[in-house]
Amino acid sequence: MTNRFQSAREISKVYHALADREALQGFFLQSASSLLSADRSAIYYAGKDDKLWLESCENFSDELVPKLFAIAEGVQSSGKPYFYKDWLGLPLVTGTSCLGAVCFQALPGKAFSDEDCELGASIAMEFASALKSMRLLEDNLRMARLAAIGQTSSMVVHELKNILQLARLSEEMLEMGVKQNNTKFIQMGNQKIRHALKEMDGFIWEMLSLARDQKLETQKFPVADLFQELSVDLQTKAKASSAILKWTVPEGFPEVQADRKAVSRALLNLIKNAFEARKGDAITVTLSVESLDAEIYQIKVEDNGQGMNEETRARLFQAFYTTKGERGTGLGLMVVEKTISLHRGKICVESTPGEGTRFLITLPFQPQAE
Numbered sequence: 001m002t003n004r005f006q007s008a009r010e011i012s013k014v015y016h017a018l019a020d021r022e023a024l025q026g027f028f029l030q031s032a033s034s035l036l037s038a039d040r041s042a043i044y045y046a047g048k049d050d051k052l053w054l055e056s057c058e059n060f061s062d063e064l065v066p067k068l069f070a071i072a073e074g075v076q077s078s079g080k081p082y083f084y085k086d087w088l089g090l091p092l093v094t095g096t097s098c099l100g101a102v103c104f105q106a107l108p109g110k111a112f113s114d115e116d117c118e119l120g121a122s123i124a125m126e127f128a129s130a131l132k133s134m135r136l137l138e139d140n141l142r143m144a145r146l147a148a149i150g151q152t153s154s155m156v157v158h159e160l161k162n163i164l165q166l167a168r169l170s171e172e173m174l175e176m177g178v179k180q181n182n183t184k185f186i187q188m189g190n191q192k193i194r195h196a197l198k199e200m201d202g203f204i205w206e207m208l209s210l211a212r213d214q215k216l217e218t219q220k221f222p223v224a225d226l227f228q229e230l231s232v233d234l235q236t237k238a239k240a241s242s243a244i245l246k247w248t249v250p251e252g253f254p255e256v257q258a259d260r261k262a263v264s265r266a267l268l269n270l271i272k273n274a275f276e277a278r279k280g281d282a283i284t285v286t287l288s289v290e291s292l293d294a295e296i297y298q299i300k301v302e303d304n305g306q307g308m309n310e311e312t313r314a315r316l317f318q319a320f321y322t323t324k325g326e327r328g329t330g331l332g333l334m335v336v337e338k339t340i341s342l343h344r345g346k347i348c349v350e351s352t353p354g355e356g357t358r359f360l361i362t363l364p365f366q367p368q369a370e
Contacts, residue, residue, distance in 0.1 A: 003158075004035055004119055011035070012126035021134055025056050028127045029102075034118050035123065036088065039102035040064075044072040045100040052076060052100060072101035082122045083112040090120050092128035100127050108270030110241070131258060133237075136254060163203065167196040195233070216342055218258040223256055223289050223299075225363060226250040230267055230287070234275075241275035247287040256297065257366050266339040270301045270359050272331075277357065292362065299361040308351040343367045 011031045018024040029041045040059040044052040052072055060068060071089035075082050079098050082089040086106040092099040103126055108111055112120075138307055170192035177185030227247040238245050267287070274285040287304045308316075340347045345363035 008035060008123050008126075008362075010121060012123060012130075012318050013159055015127055015130035016133070018130070019134070021131075021138075023132065024127070024130060026064045028123075029058055029076060031055065032120065032123050032127075033101070033104065033164040036104055036112070036120055036151075037110055039107045040105040042068050042072070042103045043092075043100065044069070044076070044102070048077070055100070062103075068103050071103050076101040081117050083117045083120075085111045085340045086204055088112045088120055090124040092124055092131065094132045098323070099131060102127075105261075119125060132179035149228075149233070163196055163199050164198065166192060170196060175199055196283065198233070216262065216367065218257050218259050220255045220257050221260050221362070222249075223253060226260065226264060226267075227287055227289075230264065230271065233268070237272065237275060240283045243281065244345055245271065245287065246284065249289055250291075253289060253291070253363065256363070258363065259339075262342070263353065263363075264323070265313040266336040267301065269336050270335065274301060274357065276303060277303055277307075295366075296364050299363070301359040301361075302356065303358075305355040307353040307355050308349075309353055313351055 006221055013022060014031075015028060016314070018027065025043060032038070033041050042057040042060055043055045044053055045055045048323065052069065053067075057065075057068075065327050067087075071082060071087060075089040075091045079093055081091065088104040088106070090102050090104075092101060104112075104120070106267065168190045172189075173185050173192065174189030176182065177187075177189055227249060231245055231247060236246055237243075271285055271287065275283065283303055283305050286300070288300045288302075289297060290300075291297045337347060340361055340363070343363050344367050345361060347359060347361050349357060349359050351357040
């Protein structure tokens with residue numbers, strides 16, 4: 001008796017260590033059948049209305065299923081073990097709730113004893129406890145996923161509203177230009193529509209890059225061209241934010257091999273964040289690049305804004321974390337980090353509250369494929 005109960009205590013530790021429900025059920029039935037000298041086993045689970053369903057059945061023929069169900073229903077409703085000759089039924093009790101029942105049939109020529117019933121009840125209780133913990137974890141994960149979906153949906157709607165607002169403004173400007181035969185308004189309207197389409201394209205790309213495995217589409221390009229393009233794209237944003245964007249590239253700086261669109265979106269996110277970090281009437285954001293050696297170069301995005309405290313720096317790349325309230329999505333810096341990682345690069349941040357922030361992005365001139 002002592003050896004079997006001691007073995008049961010050791011086995012029950014494994015129940016609580018398993019993280020997969022099917023693995024837990026399979027190991028429980030296998031270990032319990034071995035300890036109890038059982039030939040057949042079955043697990044029934046109870047729903048919220050206490051109705052049972054057959055979850056797992058080992059070696060039982062169809063004609064025995066009604067008897068199995070009757071035993072399971074009896075021990076589940078009473079909360080007490082049942083055994084008669086070669087049949088054993090055990091409730092899966094944990095605390096004040098019963099999660100279902102487990103049934104065993106002994107090996108041919110064998111019959112269950114009081115000791116078998118006591119041992120079986122003990123390991124069934126440990127299994128039920130492990131199962132309940134696993135269900136709570138699954139429920140928490142499910143709720144976390146639903147919360148993430150809700151946050152993502154809210155963020156998508158927020159960004160789409162901003163892009164649609166820009167598109168409506170463009171439409172109004174075009175309409176005014178046509179009515180007044182004003183070429184300047186027409187040109188400005190067309191320019192803003194192109195900008196809105198580019199914003200939409202970039203936003204869709206970011207969402208897809210987070211939702212699936214992204215593959216780099218690298219090409220060679222001059223860094224100065226990229227910086228100039230960002231400067232033009234951000235003119236309106238800079239003016240609205242009372243920001244000044246400066247950029248510099250050393251003369252003769254070599255072309256780099258990278259996914260231009262991905263790097264552009266990463267820098268765009270960092271610069272936009274910097275625009276919104278002003279502490280007074282205006283903010284200056286500086287974009288620069290330098291070679292560290294023959295194989296790697298570094299891009300710096302610096303501002304003289306309000307800076308960040310230690311908690312903000314620590315949580316900077318965490319999903320949905322934002323310091324902007326309803327204006328922020330908490331996904332922009334995730335895109336930045338993923339882009340840099342895919343290029344086999346590194347990103348770090350230096351920041352002092354009240355003085356400003358500096359992002360340092362180190363990238364290889366020739367990123368190696370995964």
